[in-house]
Amino acid sequence: MYEFAYHKPGSLADATAALNSAADGKLMAGGQTLIPTLKQRLAQPSDVIDLGGIGELSGISVSGDAVKIGATTRHAAVAASGEVASAIPALAKLAGGIGDPQVRNMGTIGGSIANNDPAADYPSAVLGLGATVSTNKREIAADDFFTGMFETALAEDEIITGVSFPVPQKAGYVKFPNPASRYAMVGVFVSQGGGGVRVAVTGAGPCVYRHADMEAVLSGNFSSGALASVATSADGLNADIHASAEYRAHLVGVMARRAVDQANG
């Protein structure tokens, strides 16, 4: 690990100040991706700014029509929340399937979506539920947030403060986990709610994306059987030692059908 200066600000204002005064500052939430990245010398920030000391960024609140999760809320807290489980069961289930218990005890929702790993779980929930990402500067719709592989709409000095998920009528999330890392080889999040049907796919392509053909079919008939007529092209999908693009395309269909079945309970 290269040398860096560590900061633990107690407020958003102090965090922004530390970021702006650093030559090449990097924000850290739970550190479960950043620290391994630093250890492998894949990143060399001059300063690491730990958001773990800003209490206002952590917490869960559920109103009638929305589940709000603070940026530094740990996966384990979301997975164990009875309120989340009763409002959006698929979201609690997703959080409980990230990594392993020790990773879930440190990893955070804000860190996950800011990093936007192509195989991360949370981006599919944010996009699949049409959530809104709040930052210290503005609110960003899910459809505008994820812009590419490890890329988001966040500005250099922008800090996620929380995510607001509209409560759907029904939702489901199923992934085919990589047996070693539990990252999604392919994960599909489906929902039916006020904004219509949404289908978000993670793990398959370079960035989480909505599956327009599946959404069109499910809008007329929200059943797994209806998806039999929808083909998923392998063009542009990821291929690596774990799976070919064709295999991932096949998994998209299988995971989507299972997610719809889960949503229909």
Added chain:
Amino acid sequence: MPTVSMTVNGKSVSKDVEDRTLLVQFLRQDLGLTGTHVGCDTSQCGACVVHIDGRSVKSCTMLAAQCDGSDVTTIEGLATNGELHPMQQAFMDNHGLQCGFCTPGMVMSAVDLVKNHPNADEATIRAELEGNICRCTGYHNIVKAVQQAAKAMGG
């Protein structure tokens, strides 16, 4: 170098360390607590699991500075007055180890597991130990040990 202070196994400790010091380095090299092992160093194997404020975490994937002010428990802090913790005793009784390298992390994860799932069935125990890898593949007896300890711990 900045000073990091925390409570480790009930004792207050304070050391000057580099900002980039990992918690596991701090425990092993600065405090001499070598019961916490480094297996993979990539957050996969769980040999380095310790408890921070009661939660099990991978100490190879935390900075010592992140734990400033925290209450840390390592494998050395489980036994009381020379008497093994019920989880340690259960691993011994059930031969829940072969080479023993993964054992400290397994025990620390298992203690947290039982706290969160006092009546865990076998499937839950196996799922909750996903973050710990035993390359001797001795999982069967580890699961038996956790089941025994869960009873002993009042589950």
